[in-house]
Amino acid sequence: MPPQVKEKWVSLSDLSHFLMGSDTPEDLVENASSYIVDILEVDYCRIILMDLNGRYYCKSEYSKTAPFHLNGTILEPSVAEGIYSRLLDPDNHLRLLLAHEHLTPIEKASLGIKETEKSWIIPLKIESRGIGVLILGQKGSKGSQILSEDSYYMVDLISDQLSNAIHRAQMSDQLESLSIETVIALSKTLETRDLHSASHSKLMASLSEQMANHYQFSVRETRELCWAALLHDIGKIGVEDTILKKTGPLTEEEWEVMKMHPEIGAQIVRGVSGLESIATLVLTHHERVDGTGYPQGLSGDQIPLGGRILAVVDAYSTMTEGRPYQAKRTHTEAIQEIINNSGKAYDPDVVNLFLSLFNGNKKEQ
Numbered sequence: 221m222p223p224q225v226k227e228k229w230v231s232l233s234d235l236s237h238f239l240m241g242s243d244t245p246e247d248l249v250e251n252a253s254s255y256i257v258d259i260l261e262v263d264y265c266r267i268i269l270m271d272l273n274g275r276y277y278c279k280s281e282y283s284k285t286a287p288f289h290l291n292g293t294i295l296e297p298s299v300a301e302g303i304y305s306r307l308l309d310p311d312n313h314l315r316l317l318l319a320h321e322h323l324t325p326i327e328k329a330s331l332g333i334k335e336t337e338k339s340w341i342i343p344l345k346i347e348s349r350g351i352g353v354l355i356l357g358q359k360g361s362k363g364s365q366i367l368s369e370d371s372y373y374m375v376d377l378i379s380d381q382l383s384n385a386i387h388r389a390q391m392s393d394q395l396e397s398l399s400i401e402t403v404i405a406l407s408k409t410l411e412t413r414d415l416h417s418a419s420h421s422k423l424m425a426s427l428s429e430q431m432a433n434h435y436q437f438s439v440r441e442t443r444e445l446c447w448a449a450l451l452h453d454i455g456k457i458g459v460e461d462t463i464l465k466k467t468g469p470l471t472e473e474e475w476e477v478m479k480m481h482p483e484i485g486a487q488i489v490r491g492v493s494g495l496e497s498i499a500t501l502v503l504t505h506h507e508r509v510d511g512t513g514y515p516q517g518l519s520g521d522q523i524p525l526g527g528r529i530l531a532v533v534d535a536y537s538t539m540t541e542g543r544p545y546q547a548k549r550t551h552t553e554a555i556q557e558i559i560n561n562s563g564k565a566y567d568p569d570v571v572n573l574f575l576s577l578f579n580g581n582k583k584e585q
Contacts, residue, residue, distance in 0.1 A: 248389050252382055253282035256356070259378070260371060263359045266332075267344075268296060268304060269352035269386065276301045276352070285359075299330035307343050308350025315376065317341040319355075333357065342375060344383040351386055354379055403447050403495070406454055406488070420537050424449040427533040430577050431570075435525075445526050448501035452530055455485025455502070479514045482506055505530035508565040528567040532558060532574050535566070551578075 253265045264283035268276050276296040296304070307317055319328055319339040333339050339357040343350060356375075407421065428449040432442040456464055459481055463474045470478060486503035489495040504518060504527030511519030513531075523531075535558060542548025549557070555575065562571040 248385055249280035250282075252385070253280050256354075256378060256382075257282055257284060260356060260375065262356045264357045266355040266357075267352065267382070267386075268355065269344075270304070270308075270350060276304050279352070297330045299327055303327055303331065303341070304350075304353050307341060307353060308345065310348045310350075312343075314343070315372075316343075331355065334359075340375075342379045344379055344386065346383055346387045351383060354382065403450055406492075407450050409454075409457060420541055421450045421453060423537045423541070424452065424530070424533045427537065427574075427577070428529060431529050431533065431573065434573050434576065435529075441526075444498050445501065445529065447495065448498040448505070448526060449530060449533065451485065451489055451495075451498065452502055452505045452534065453481060453485065454488055455481035455483065457488070458484040479506075483515050500524055501526040501530060503527075505534055507531065509567050510564045513565070523567075525570075528570045532566050532570050535561075536574070 249267050253267060256265045257263070263285070264281070266278055266282075267280045269279045270276050277294055278296060295301075303317075303323070306312060307314060317323075317340070319331065319333050319341055320337065323331070323333075325335065328335065328339075331339070331341075333355075337357050337359050339355060342354040342356070344352045344354055425446045428445045429442060432445050437445065459478060463470065463477055466474070482503050482505060486499040489502055490499040501524060503515070504523050507513035507516065507518045507523045507527060508531070509520050509523065509528070511517050536554050538546075539549040539554035539557060540551060555578070558566060558571055558574070562568045
C-alpha cells in the first residue's frame with residue numbers, strides 16, 4: 221500500500237475513533253469538519269443538518285483558508301432547502317450530487333458556491349431517513365473534479381460514519397434533556413421532604429463542578445458528577461420523617477436505617493433511563509478511604525473518584541451549613557476537620573485539590 225494511501229486510512233481510523241468518543245454535537249461537527257478536509261484534501265467542508273421541523277441549517281463550516289465557525293441554527297435559504305430535500309428524498313438513491321455540473325447559477329449561489337468552485341453534495345442518512353448533507357468543495361477551477369474515483373469509497377465511509385455519529389449525538393441530546401428534567405423532578409421531590417438536603421445538594425453540585433474542572437473531566441463526566449451531587453441524598457425519600465427530621469442524636473437503630481439511604485438512592489437512579497451511570501457515585505458517597513465507611517466498606521481506589529470527590533464536598537457543605545442536630549462551623553473549622561481526616565475518611569489528593577479551590581478566596585474565619 222503506497223504511503224499516501226496508508227496515511228489516509230490511518231486518518232480515517234482516527235476520525236472513526238474521534239466520532240465515537242465525542243461528548244457533544246458541537247465538538248463532533250467542529251473536529252469532524254477539519255478531519256474531513258485533511259483526509260480528502262479538499263478546500264472546505266460544510267455540514268448541513270435538518271431540524272425537527274424539517275428545516276435545514278448550517279451546523280458547521282471549515283476551510284483551509286478561513287477559521288472554523290459554528291453557525292448555530294441560522295436557516296438555509298429556501299432554494300438551498302429545496303436542493304437538500306430532493307437529495308434526501310427516500311426515493312432518491314443518489315450517493316452524491318456534482319453541484320458545479322448539475323445546479324443552476326441561482327442554486328449554486330443559494331449554497332454559497334461560486335462559479336469558479338467545484339463542489340460535491342453528499343446526503344447524510346440513517347437507513348432511508350435523511351438527517352442532513354455534507355458539502356465538500358475545491359476553490360478555483362483546477363482539474364476536472366475535486367476528488368479522484370479512488371476517493372469515492374472513502375467518501376461513502378465518511379458519510380456513513382458521520383451520519384451515525386450525528387444521529388447518536390442527537391439522540392443523546394434528547395436523552396440528556398429528559399434526564400435533566402428527571403433530575404430536577406427528583407430534586408424537587410427531595411426538597412418537599414427535607415429542605416436542608418435540597419439546599420445542601422445545590423451547594424455540592426457547584427463545588428463538584430469546580431472539582432471536575434480542576435480534574436479536567438469531560439463534559440459527560442462533569443455532568444454526571446453534578447447530577448450525582450444533586451441526587452446523592454435522594455435515598456432519604458425512603459427514610460421515615462421521625463428519623464429524617466429528628467432534631468436530636470439518632471439512636472443506634474435509627475442510625476442503621478439512615479445508613480441505608482445510599483443504597484436506596486442508587487436503586488432509584490439506577491431505575492431511571494439516562495441516570496444509570498451515576499448510581500455508583502450515589503452509592504459510594506459515604507465510603508471512607510480507610511474502609512470504615514458505608515454501605516459496602518470500600519477503601520482507597522475501590523471507591524470511584526467521583527465518590528471520593530462527593531465525600532469531601534458533602535462533608536464541607538454539611539459542616540458549613542449546619543444541621544438541627546449539629547452546630548454550624550466556620551469555613552476554617554470545616555477545612556481543618558477535612559485536613560485532620562485526610563487519609564482516613566478522605567482521599568488526600570482530593571483533599572489537596574479541594575483546598576486549592578479556596579486559594580485567594582476570602583472566607584469567614
